[in-house]
Amino acid sequence: MADDPLSRIFGALADPTRRDMVARLAAGDATVGDLADPYDVSVQAVSKHIKVLADAGLVSQSKDAQRRPCHLEADVFDLVTVWIERYRHQAEQRYDRLDAVLAEMRGEERPTDRHLEQGAAS
Amino acid sequence: MADDPLSRIFGALADPTRRDMVARLAAGDATVGDLADPYDVSVQAVSKHIKVLADAGLVSQSKDAQRRPCHLEADVFDLVTVWIERYRHQAEQRYDRLDAVLAEMRGEERPTDRHLEQGAAS
DNA sequence: CTTCTCCTCAACCGTTCAGTTGAGTAAGGA
DNA sequence: TCCTTACTCAACTGAACGGTTGAGGAGAAG
Numbered sequence A, B: 001m002a003d004d005p006l007s008r009i010f011g012a013l014a015d016p017t018r019r020d021m022v023a024r025l026a027a028g029d030a031t032v033g034d035l036a037d038p039y040d041v042s043v044q045a046v047s048k049h050i051k052v053l054a055d056a057g058l059v060s061q062s063k064d065a066q067r068r069p070c071h072l073e074a075d076v077f078d079l080v081t082v083w084i085e086r087y088r089h090q091a092e093q094r095y096d097r098l099d100a101v102l103a104e105m106r107g108e109e110r111p112t113d114r115h116l117e118q119g120a121a122s
Numbered sequence C: 001c002t003t004c005t006c007c008t009c010a011a012c013c014g015t016t017c018a019g020t021t022g023a024g025t026a027a028g029g030a
Numbered sequence D: 001t002c003c004t005t006a007c008t009c010a011a012c013t014g015a016a017c018g019g020t021t022g023a024g025g026a027g028a029a030g
Helices: A005-013 A016-026 A032-036 A043-055 A074-105 B005-013 B016-026 B032-036 B043-055 B074-105
Strands: A059-061 A070-072 B059-061 B070-072
Touching: A005 A016, A005 A043, A005 A074, A005 B005, A005 B016, A016 A032, A016 A043, A016 A059, A016 A070, A016 B005, A016 B074, A032 A043, A043 A059, A074 B016, A074 B074, B005 B016, B005 B043, B005 B074, B016 B032, B016 B043, B016 B059, B016 B070, B032 B043, B043 B059
Parallel strands: none
Antiparallel strands: A059 A070, B059 B070
């Protein structure tokens, strides 16, 4: 895994177990044991997953006696959305421009009326 | 790598070379050779990267003689943003509620009647 | 002090991944 | 026809991943 922030974040979220942990942490903080409970793997494996999420900045851990409560750092999601929106908008603009070109080729000299219909992705 | 759509997408975007390809495809379609040009790896390696992006649904390929122009399927990004926004908003709501609780503890007796239900899913 | 709980570290194992080289296919150009 | 271009498939290699077990530290509880 590359060591830049986005690679860490995307890599962390590429695992369904880790995504499920994020989902549960969005509902509230939880200890390592709490998080491990529903899964059919060892606590050590869950501890490793948390380390991956923490290295990506998605999760922080504090201390409460022997317990290590985990907290979701939702701000990190911004890095992802900013990256995605940038290229999505770029692609949309290009699509609009293609529409305009096609309209011109069809001989329609009218000002471009934009009709962008998007279906849901599969 | 798990074979569910989100895992494929996140996994595909976890590699900086593949993210760079997506960035360049957002500016316009490109053939495999075009995409491979700037990188210091073999064309076969780039072909594999494109296959990963295509399996995630992020890229589609068409035919033009020997060439295989690649096209960015930006709609797939919606799956990611929907997933992220869901948990970001959940975390924000929780944060707002915490604010309310703290305000109450400080003696500000505004009646708070907003409950937050928890429902985590994968 | 002893024991138990909660968690992490270290070593190992099998699988997947990102890269390589070599061969092969499909199409255009000489 | 032969040659070149554009790309993919197959096999291999080293590194990283996700899991395991075992050991051990830190802190509460007895």
